[in-house]
Amino acid sequence: MDAGQWLVNNRYRMEAVHYKRNHLDVVTNIDQQNEARITERIKAAFPDHQIISEESQFGHTNYSSLDEDYYCWIVDPLDGTVNYVHDFTYYCVSIGVAKKGKLVAGVVYDPNRKELFSAVQGKGAYLNGKRIRVSERSIKQSVGHTGYTAADWSTDSPLRFEFSKCYARLRNIKIAGSAGLDLAYTACGRIDAFWQRSLSPWDIAAGILLVSEAGGRITDFSGQAFDLQQGNIVATNQVIHEKITELLMGGTRDA
Ligand code: 2AM
Numbered sequence: 001m002d003a004g005q006w007l008v009n010n011r012y013r014m015e016a017v018h019y020k021r022n023h024l025d026v027v028t029n030i031d032q033q034n035e036a037r038i039t040e041r042i043k044a045a046f047p048d049h050q051i052i053s054e055e056s057q058f059g060h061t062n063y064s065s066l067d068e069d070y071y072c073w074i075v076d077p078l079d080g081t082v083n084y085v086h087d088f089t090y091y092c093v094s095i096g097v098a099k100k101g102k103l104v105a106g107v108v109y110d111p112n113r114k115e116l117f118s119a120v121q122g123k124g125a126y127l128n129g130k131r132i133r134v135s136e137r138s139i140k141q142s143v144g145h146t147g148y149t150a151a152d153w154s155t156d157s158p159l160r161f162e163f164s165k166c167y168a169r170l171r172n173i174k175i176a177g178s179a180g181l182d183l184a185y186t187a188c189g190r191i192d193a194f195w196q197r198s199l200s201p202w203d204i205a206a207g208i209l210l211v212s213e214a215g216g217r218i219t220d221f222s223g224q225a226f227d228l229q230q231g232n233i234v235a236t237n238q239v240i241h242e243k244i245t246e247l248l249m250g251g252t253r254d255a
């Protein structure tokens, strides 16, 4: 929570916005400073734990420490950097903990609304200490969030096809800009589905545990078991899961 409040307090100390891979992929001094603050604290409290965090891992794609027999913290110090830069208050700090390839704990904190989403494996998901559950909405009643990353930036990306398949089948589809909050919102039933390609472990580790502990379902786009390293995620309230994956894969037209 302290890490999230620090983001809000330092909003006007943002110095420069740099591009990483291309103009879709941005980073600020705030991302880097908050990451340093968080990882220092983890190291001080748990010196023998591993840490995978976004800004220090840039360019790496091997996350083998996730599968090892020790605790691995998966940290996104600022999820929703574009929103942060534009002072659009939909961003969060997302921190998950994994061991032997399984998520054991996760928190997503929204400092603007002072909302702390938390989950421990087998113990349920909570918002500010109150138990949360996914929605029971049908596809026609549903709101879905999606998004795209720098890795999807090509004219033949499947994204456009996927969007045209889902468009108007749900009540609404939004690109809100923070995968961590999108998953937290799926977990507490504010929205009913979230899907996005090419995400990294820190974008979704905490959120995955939130959704599964809140009774939701998570797969890849073809409905197969989800793999944190692969990063193409579909998370739903269960009820609409098969319909969503069918639409994304270009299945039947009847809702
Ligand atoms: P970020 O703000 O931490 O980069 C935006 O649709 C969502 O996708 C955000 O959660 C954003 O996280 C994430 N994302 C992951 N990789 C990205 C990338 N390379 N470029 C832009 N957004 C990315």
Ligand code: CA
Pocket (backbone or CB within 6 Å): 026, 027, 054, 081
């Ligand atoms: Ca980023």
Ligand code: CA
Pocket (backbone or CB within 6 Å): 076, 078, 079, 080, 179, 202, 203
């Ligand atoms: Ca992120």
Ligand code: CA
Pocket (backbone or CB within 6 Å): 031, 054, 076, 077, 078, 079, 080, 081
């Ligand atoms: Ca980030």
